[in-house]
Amino acid sequence: MALAQFHIYTQQDFRKYLMNTDFSREIKVVQNHHTLEPNYRSISPSRGEMFWLESMRNFHIHDNGWSDIGQNITTFPSGNIGLCRPINITPAGIFGANKGAICIENLGNFDAGHDQMTQEHKDCIVFLNAVLCMKFNLKPVKEQVVYHHWYDRKGKRFPESKVNNDQVGDEQKTCPGTAFFGTNTITSAEDNFFPLIDSKIQQLSNNITPDTVSMKVNASVLNVRSGPGTSFRIARTLTRDTQVTVYTTSADWSKISNTAEEWVFSAYLS
Ligand SMILES: [Zn+2]
Structure with a gap:
């Protein structure tokens, strides 16, 4: 099989790529890791980010015996995002728990006392x-956005108390690091990491984005509802040929305002 074609994206360009691409694989979990090596100290700026992707791929193929680079995505201290193993292909991230997962390797060593994550990198990861x-269609909750450290070496999740009370010991790596957005426990993720992801989702869903599409109403009367479903109240109606901007979609519904909850049934737009 041909090896993955790497691509380095800015955050906004990655988002465009992601939103405009259909994937056939079902993704139910986002895994967060740190690379440990290379890290902030070992990467030299004179070698581009592509070099470090190639370097990790060589290691994964020759030392780990994998078919390609393990992770689907790499994040860099600069805030850039590297597309690695295609998203449609199951990653090699957490042994025994990779099916239905997408694997992010955050470049660095985020164990306490090691790399100090740059603000650009933090923003990028969030x-x-x-x-x-x-x-x-996932949420930043412990079942869906996960750390490597929460699984044993067979891919089974440790009891939560074991992770939260720092009792994993040598049974699993510290990945994504004992100082990753606080610590690598589940309570730390819930207190320090998930709220940042939540507010970023809110912010992104309310902003005009490069993915907005201009459409026209193709029904004689179209109900605008206060949420994505017929159970939500009708706020107003639109007539045929009214021009609307679609900011985001949720199942069969399109959001036509970036400041209010205004949703219409997508089939009546064209
Ligand atoms: Zn890991």
Whole structure:
């Protein structure tokens, strides 16, 4: 099989790529890792980000014996996002727990006392988790956005108390690091990481985005509802040929305002 074609994106360009691409694989979990090596200290800026993707791929193929680079996505200290193993292909992220998962490797060593994550990198990791949740209808909750450290080496989740009370020991790596957005526990993710992803999702869903589409009403009367479903109240109606801007979609519904909850049934737009 041909090896993955790498691509380095800015955050906004990655989002465009993601939102405008259909994937056949079902994604139910977003995994967060850190690379440990390479890390902030070992990467040299004179070698581009592509070099480090190739370097990780060589290691994964020659040392780990994998077919290609393990992760689907790499984030960089610069805030850029590297597309690695195609999203449609199951990653090698958490042994025994990769089916239905997408694997993010955050470049660095985020164990306490090691790399100090740049603000650009923090923003990038939050942004990436947010857009993946939006694309695959996931939420930043412990079942759907996960750390490697929460699974044993067979891919089974540790009891929560074991992770939260720092009792994993040598049974699993510290990945994505004991200082990753606080610590690598579940309570830390819920307190420090998930709220950032949540507010990024809110922010992105309310903004005009490059993905907005201009459409026309193709029904004689179209109800505008306060949410994506017929159970929501009708706020107003639109007549045929009214021009609307679609900001986001949810199942069969399109959101036509970036400041209010205004939704219409997508089949009546063309
Ligand atoms: Zn890991």
